[in-house]
Amino acid sequence: MVLLIMFAALLVLLALRVPVWIALLIPSIVYIILDDTATAALAAQQTASGVFDFALLAVPMFILLGNLANVSGATDRLFDAATSAIGHVRGSLGYVNIATSFGFSWMSGAAISDAAAMGRIQVPAMKKRGYPEGFALGITGASSLIAPMIPPSIPAIIYAVTAGLSVSSLFMAGIVPALVLVVALCIMVWLQTRKRDDLRLEKPPTAQRVKDIAKALPVAGAAVIILGGILSGIVTPTEASAMGVAYVAILALCYRTLSGKSLGRIAASTVETTGSVLIIVTSASLFGWVLAREQAPQVMTELILQITDRPLVFLILINILLLIVGAVLEPTAAILILVPVLAPIAEVYGIDPVHFAVMMIFNLMIGLLTPPVGLVLFVLSSVTKVPVTRVIKGVLPFFVPMLGVLLVITFFPLLSTWLPGLVGAGG
Secondary structure, X not given: OHHHHHHHHHHHHHHOOOOHHHHHHHHHHHHHHHOOOOOHHHHHHHHHHOOOOHHHHHHHHHHHHHHHHHHOOHHHHHHHXXXXXXXXXXXXXXXXXXXXXXXXXXXXXXXXXXXXXXXXXXHXXXXXXXXXXXXXXXXXXXXXXXXXXXXXXXXXXXXXXXHOOOHHHHHHHOHHHHHHHHHHHHHHHHHHXXXXXXXOOOOOOHHHHHHHHHHHHHHHHHHHHHHHHHHHOOOOHHHHHHHHHHHHHHHHHHOOOOOHHHHHHHHHHHHHHHHHHHHHHHHHHHHHHHHHHOOHHHHHHHHHHHHOOOHHHHHHHHHHHHHHHHHHOOHHHHHXXXXXXXXXHHHHOOOOXXXXXXXXXXXXXXXXHOOOOOHHHHXXXXXXXXXXXXXXXXXXXXXXXXXXXXXXXXXXXXXXXXXXXXXXXXX
16 A cells, blocks of 8 residues: 555646755655654665765766767768768768767667767758658657667676666667667668668768768777776776766867857766766665565566466566656656666566666657657757757657667567677676
8 A cells, every 4th residue: 555655646646847956855764754663864874875885876977978078079970971961872971960969878778868969960960961850750750779788888787786786787688679660770771761862862972981980980989988997997987987088078179169158067967967867876775665664566467467477478478667757757767667677577587687787777768759748859049049849759750669679688688688698798
C-alpha cells in the first residue's frame, strides 16, 4: 500500500508539472515523517550518499568537455571533413549529418549537446541545399541519440553508479549498438534520397579534401585520449574526463575560439546542467532508499513472475513500460528511479546486467524525441527557430529505424556484451 501511495503521489506531482527533484522529494519526506523508524539524520545521510561517488565526478567534467567542444569549432571541422569526404554521394548531407554526430559524440556524451551543436550547423546547410526541412530535422534529432550510447555517455555513468556496475564496461557496451544505429540511419537516408540525384555536391579537389580531413584530425584526438586511456587501464573514466577537458581546452586556445566571454558562458552552462543532474541524483537517492526499505524490487519481482517466466517476454514488457516512461520523464530521473527496481528483476530472469543497461539506456533516449517531454525536440526548435510541431513531424519517420535498433539490442545481447568481454573493461 505504501509503495502504491508513493508512486501515485509521484505521478500526480509530475502531472502537475512539479520539477522532478521536488516530485521525488515530497513523497520521501512524507514517508520519513510518518515512519517512526526512519530518522531525519538517516534520511539526510542517504540523500547525501547519492553524490558521494568518485565516478559521478565524471559527469560535470564531460558536460564541460561538451561545452568546450561546442565553442572550439570542433563541429565545424568535423562537418567540413565529412562533407569533403562524402559530399559527392547522393543524399550526402544526410550521411554527413550522421558522421558528424558520431564524431562529436566522443566529446559530448549527451543527446541534447549533440542536437544543439548539429542543429545549428546541419539543418540550415541541408535546407540550403534543397533537403526537405522535416528530413533535416529528423535525421539531426535521430543521430543525436548516438551520443548517449558511446563514451563519454553521461547516462551510462548515472546508470553504472546507480546499479553498481563498471563505468568502463557500460562505455564499451554501447559502442557496437551505436554502430548499429549508425547503419540503420544510413539505410533510412538511402531510402529517402535514392531518387534525388540533385542531393549531391561537387567532388572537391583532392588537395582540398586532404586539407579538410587533416584539420579535423586534432579533434579526433579527444576520442583517442578518452577511449585509449580507459581501454589501456592507464586512467579511470573520471580521470579520462579531466584529460579530455584539458585537451579540448588546449585545442580551443590554439584555434583562438576561446575568449573570456565564452569561458564565462561555458562555466555558467556547465554549472547549471551539472546542478540540475545532481539535484535529481540526491532526491532520487532518498526516494530509492524508501523503495528499498519497502522492498519494492521484491514486490515487483513477484508481480512480474506471475505474468511470465520467459525472459524475452519480460524484456518486451519492460521495453513497452520504458517507452511510456521515457515520453513523460527525463532520462536521468527515470534511470535513478527505475534501475534499483528493474535491474534486480532482470537478474532473476538471468539477463546480463550490461545488456539490460544498454537496452534501458537506448530505450529512454528515444524518449528525448517523444512528446510531450522530448527535450531534443525543444532544443532543435530553439536552435533552428522552427516550431516544435514541425520538428515532431520531421522526427516521426525516424522512429522506425530507432525502434528497429531497440529490438535488435533487445534480442541480440551479444551486441552489448561482446566488446566489454573482449577488452576486459573494468571499473
